[in-house]
Amino acid sequence: MSIAHCASDPGRSRGRLHGEPGRVVRGPRDAFQRDRDRIIHSIAFRRLRHKTQVFVAPDLDHYRVRLTHSIEVAQIGRGIARALGLNEDLTEALCLAHDIGHPPFGHAGEDALKAAMAAHGGFDHNGHTLRTLARLECPYPLFDGINLTWETLEGLAKHNGPVARPGWALAQIDGDFPLDLASHASLEAQIAAVADDIAYDNHDIDDGLRAGLLALDQLMEQPFVAANFRAVEARFPGAPHDRLLRELVRDQIGVMVNDVIATTAANVAAAGVANVDDVRAAGRTLGEFSADLAASERDLKRFMYANLYHHPEQIAAAGAAHHVIARLFAAYAADPRLMGADWAARVPGGAEATVRHIGDYIAGMTDRFAIDRYAEIFGRAEVPAALAHV
Known part of the structure; x- marks a missing residue:
């Protein structure tokens, strides 16, 4: 069954957007192993533990969330890659990172952000995954993003096939570091x-x-x-x-x-x-x-x-989540200071950039952080009943 001749080779990687001269490399890790570790150590990955998978803001410990789902995907993907002789580390990195761009409340939250940002390019969770990892997560002194290899960024961009019409977020990343969006991925x-x-x-x-x-x-x-x-x-x-x-x-x-x-x-x-x-x-x-x-x-x-997914209980929770995200977005657009001093201080000039900045802030929220911010602005009594358990 081995098709190892088709495996991605970290030794032949197309590299990273930013050079990293003088960095101390911890142990004998290749480029894809370093990508996987950077993803695991990112704040965005940790936030997945409180983001919806199926059940909005689940109140029981046994339900899956985005974090546990991503770990389970990685286990399955790694096993398939191993059986076929493909690169396990690249596969694992892609599996772990694939949902990092999801906003709070899953698809309900995404739909609300799409609507709120429609006049300025909308919102797409896959494009936001690339944006988060290449621009918003900033742990390094000299550049934005976590500086993943071309192969990892390409795989995240095209894991569902070629991208004919990239949204604004993916188009920006592709403009900086062309990912050959018209072709299939590894x-x-x-x-x-x-x-x-x-x-x-x-x-x-x-x-x-x-x-x-x-x-x-x-x-x-x-x-x-x-x-x-x-x-x-x-x-x-x-x-x-x-x-x-x-x-x-x-x-x-x-x-x-x-x-x-x-x-x-x-x-x-x-x-x-x-x-x-x-x-x-x-x-x-x-x-x-x-x-x-x-x-x-x-x-x-x-x-x-x-x-x-369309069970009446799920529909009710999704409606409540959409309402929360829509009202939060409107509140921040009316008064960016409500986002807190750090985010408010970095509001860019221009309507489009400001809308996208607010989208970045909301998309990074966990379910319960979003509910807490909603309660802080509108009062705890205004939290929809379907979400009030959080």
Whole structure:
């Protein structure tokens, strides 16, 4: 199964935007290992522990958040990369960083920022991931950003495929350090994208069952899930129901991972690609599910949207979150001093730059920080009931 000839080589990296002469390198780490470590040590990565994954501002410790999701994606992606002989460190860095640009309250928060910033280019969480890592996170003395390699920035920009019309945030990063947006990304980036699908397809089932918003009877209407659950029951007759459900999730991850490994290796062989540059020029995604499993995965996604993501309780929480972000944005636009002395002192001139500055501030918030700032401005009694538990 090894396709190591297509792996990204840290020794042949296209480098970093900023030179780093005289830096003390801690231990024998290559360029991609240093990228992974920079991401893990970033403030933006730590903030993911209090950002929505599925449940808005979850009040129970057992639900996943953006941080735990990102770690689970990294575990899946690293395993696939290892089996295929790809670069594990680059894959892990991409998996860990892929959600760093998400604002508080997940997609509800993103929708609110898109609307508030619509006249000035809008908001896109993937573009904001690049903006956060290349401009906003500033731990080094001589340059902005954490100065990731070209390959890591490229993978974050294009892990879902070529970008024909980049938003303003990604376009700015690409203008500084061209990322060849019209081509496909490395196989490591493609694997990171499919690992994300595998993680949330299955772990969201786990959380949905735990929350009581999904029922096994509903899930059994999905042929892919039903077949895997029957196999689990046959292997463990009489086992407790909750343990069978957790085994189901593990089994489905295994089925999906094995399918991606086999399909990706077959695609590489059929395409005749000899190296990572050929992967970028292949004109199609090579790291993917087989056609049959891709169809089952799409059906599962449709089911999850209908029964979990658009569940009435979820819709109510999303509406409350949208309301909070919209009112916060309006308040900061009316009086930037409400953002606090540091952010207020750095408000740039011009309407567009100011709107984007406010967007940066809000996008960096965690769920509970946003709720606290809302309560501080409008009063705790004004916090929507769906979010008042935080």
